[in-house]
Amino acid sequence: MATRRASQLITSLSSPSRFPIGRCLSAFSSPDLPREFTPKSWQSNPQCKCSINKAFSFQRHSFSSKIERNPSYSLLNSDDISYFKSVLEEKCVVQDEERLSVANTDWLRKYIGSSQLLLLPKNTDEVSKILSYCNSRLLAVVPQGGNTGLVGGSVPVYDEVVISLANMDKIISLDKVNGILTCEAGCVLENLNSFLENEGFIMPLDLGAKGSCQIGGNVSTNAGGLRFVRYGSLHGNVLGLEVVLANGTVLDMLGTLRKDNTGYDLKHLFIGSEGSLGIVTKVSILTPAKLPSVNVALLACGDYLSCQKLLVAAKRGLGEILSAFEFMDSHAINLALTHLEGVTNPLPQSESKFYVLIETTGSHEANDKAKLEAFLLHTLEEGVVLDGAIAQDISQASTFWRIREGISEASVKEGACYKYDLSLPVEKLYGIVEEMRLRLDGTAKVIGYGHLGDGNLHLNIMTPEYTDNILTKIEPFIYEWTSAQRGSISAEHGLGFMKADKIHYSKSAEAVKLMGSFKKMLDPKLILNPYKELAAPFFTDIIHALNISLHLLFIPYPAMPNIFS
Ligand code: FAD
Numbered sequence: 001m002a003t004r005r006a007s008q009l010i011t012s013l014s015s016p017s018r019f020p021i022g023r024c025l026s027a028f029s030s031p032d033l034p035r036e037f038t039p040k041s042w043q044s045n046p047q048c049k050c051s052i053n054k055a056f057s058f059q060r061h062s063f064s065s066k067i068e069r070n071p072s073y074s075l076l077n078s079d080d081i082s083y084f085k086s087v088l089e090e091k092c093v094v095q096d097e098e099r100l101s102v103a104n105t106d107w108l109r110k111y112i113g114s115s116q117l118l119l120l121p122k123n124t125d126e127v128s129k130i131l132s133y134c135n136s137r138l139l140a141v142v143p144q145g146g147n148t149g150l151v152g153g154s155v156p157v158y159d160e161v162v163i164s165l166a167n168m169d170k171i172i173s174l175d176k177v178n179g180i181l182t183c184e185a186g187c188v189l190e191n192l193n194s195f196l197e198n199e200g201f202i203m204p205l206d207l208g209a210k211g212s213c214q215i216g217g218n219v220s221t222n223a224g225g226l227r228f229v230r231y232g233s234l235h236g237n238v239l240g241l242e243v244v245l246a247n248g249t250v251l252d253m254l255g256t257l258r259k260d261n262t263g264y265d266l267k268h269l270f271i272g273s274e275g276s277l278g279i280v281t282k283v284s285i286l287t288p289a290k291l292p293s294v295n296v297a298l299l300a301c302g303d304y305l306s307c308q309k310l311l312v313a314a315k316r317g318l319g320e321i322l323s324a325f326e327f328m329d330s331h332a333i334n335l336a337l338t339h340l341e342g343v344t345n346p347l348p349q350s351e352s353k354f355y356v357l358i359e360t361t362g363s364h365e366a367n368d369k370a371k372l373e374a375f376l377l378h379t380l381e382e383g384v385v386l387d388g389a390i391a392q393d394i395s396q397a398s399t400f401w402r403i404r405e406g407i408s409e410a411s412v413k414e415g416a417c418y419k420y421d422l423s424l425p426v427e428k429l430y431g432i433v434e435e436m437r438l439r440l441d442g443t444a445k446v447i448g449y450g451h452l453g454d455g456n457l458h459l460n461i462m463t464p465e466y467t468d469n470i471l472t473k474i475e476p477f478i479y480e481w482t483s484a485q486r487g488s489i490s491a492e493h494g495l496g497f498m499k500a501d502k503i504h505y506s507k508s509a510e511a512v513k514l515m516g517s518f519k520k521m522l523d524p525k526l527i528l529n530p531y532k533e534l535a536a537p538f539f540t541d542i543i544h545a546l547n548i549s550l551h552l553l554f555i556p557y558p559a560m561p562n563i564f565s
């Protein structure tokens with residue numbers, strides 16, 4: 001069996017067909033297998049009735065009775081609308097119910113807010129005027145990028161004003177010597193990548209939501225994605241930011257230097273702060289050179305230990321050309337094959353428990369090819385890999401990627417999707433998937449996949465609909481398990497509304513208290529993205545600040561440390 005599979009791989013390896021020089025695979029978009037993500041289906045959402053007293057529909061499954069609209073925030077009135085119309089173009093002050101319904105609903109359709117106003121500023125000055133006004137009027141706001149976030153951070157909980165960056169999508173400059181791109185925050189990631197490709201560069205990050213997510217949203221979530229293993233975190237790649245603070249102050253940190261040790265590097269506070277400290281309006285970012293030789297392989301492994309061995313071997317054997325190392329268990333790949341249109345299994349003979357997608361990107365076609373072939377033959381001979389295929393053309397490569405990137409889309413087609421995004425030591429990472437399967441005992445579908453090269457597991461649990469019964473079997477167990485491994489309950493998606501009261505599983509009380517101090521300093525009236533990230537301490541704070549009685553606002557999560565003590 002092993003020989004047949006090995007020879008199958010050797011056959012495909014010996015074929016001369018490869019990706020054309022000068023194209024970066026990650027930007028290929030074939031008409032039949034588009035890699036772009038277009039949320040057309042959101043265009044109307046009958047569930048949104050836009051009543052300000054209606055909080056997230058999923059609220060009943062998470063915070064339950066613990067959260068109510070904070071009455072200290074003002075209610076929108078006609079004077080407010082008149083003010084916004086005097087500052088923005090009239091068409092950028094949106095009250096149309098259908099458009100509001102899209103802005104009120106998150107990608108998972110799990111969180112549905114009741115905002116009655118969507119603002120679309122066109123420049124930093126307009127963002128500044130909006131925030132300054134909202135701050136003085138105590139109107140809560142939600143910054144919104146492409147609305148592809150997966151933790152309920154990008155949509156209002158109640159009637160917060162949505163500030164979308166979609167109209168701020170200009171590329172400002174590209175320094176072609178140093179590969180530094182400066183642009184507005186509303187630029188869509190895929191558009192930036194396409195622009196760069198024509199200039200001989202690529203974006204240092206890539207994700208399945210690239211066709212909709214914006215660079216400002218990426219920065220604000222500190223998105224990881226598929227190239228992280230090669231190019232690292234946005235904390236390393238973002239060189240500068242322009243941010244508008246809650247009171248309208250424009251903070252110019254839009255440097256373009258690789259090295260600058262003058263004082264505190266404040267931009268890092270905003271990277272990953274999920275719209276809780278300011279609105280990102282401009283970004284400068286380091287962009288790697290686009291390299292001509294890209295190869296993609298899909299490999300099958302018999303057990304999780306082999307996946308780990310493959311990772312170690314890939315880091316050593318492929319070294320500098322390794323650009324992605326993604327894994328999927330058989331449940332995840334089967335889900336994708338079931339729900340994604342026009343996608344077939346590239347390894348039809350194989351019924352392995354695990355699959356790994358490896359991408360290499362390098363500068364020398366022949367050398368890179370030889371390196372990958374030698375690596376794959378070696379891992380086959382060693383029995384680490386049982387079967388595998390290297391994409392022979394763009395279409396095949398797109399199919400491999402489509403399967404991996406399409407898992408999120410396939411998951412939501414099952415009905416309800418409880419989504420977890422954990423950082424764990426690689427050797428322990430799959431343990432939680434197995435434990436969860438045992439725990440749920442066939443009552444839900446459990447899939448494990450993710451960015452194995454970065455120690456980042458995505459664990460999706462799917463049932464026909466959301467129920468408290470399933471949720472109580474999953475949480476807090478999953479967070480306690482992760483915390484016990486000293487892992488993180490959010491590797492890359494953030495806390496949002498979903499995990500607003502869960503930060504203590506991954507951060508010490510002292511660290512959370514310091515975060516609270518930053519929040520108080522930068523947004524003292526707490527108008528930015530309320531009820532999310534650090535929600536409990538912030539509500540406690542607003543009670544102190546605005547003299548409102550505790551029971552009206554929030555019943556703190558029992559294990560939450562009081563950061564203001
Ligand atoms: P939004 O969803 O609009 O907002 C996300 C958060 O950032 C919110 O809290 C919002 O208030 C805040 N925000 C947005 N813009 C700004 C701004 N300009 N200033 C201040 N705050 C702002 N994530 C990963 O990390 N890796 C992946 O591989 C990945 N793959 C995905 C695949 C799919 C199919 C989907 C649907 C999502 C995926 N995500 C992934 C999650 C999501 O795409 C990322 O978090 C992305 O960075 C969000 O960008 P956005 O523009 O859509 O932001």
Ligand code: MLT
Pocket residue numbers: 150208225404405407408450451458
């Ligand atoms: C991914 O890696 O596919 C994303 O983070 C999205 C997801 O997990 O759904």
Ligand code: ZN
Pocket residue numbers: 225450451458492
């Ligand atoms: Zn991911």
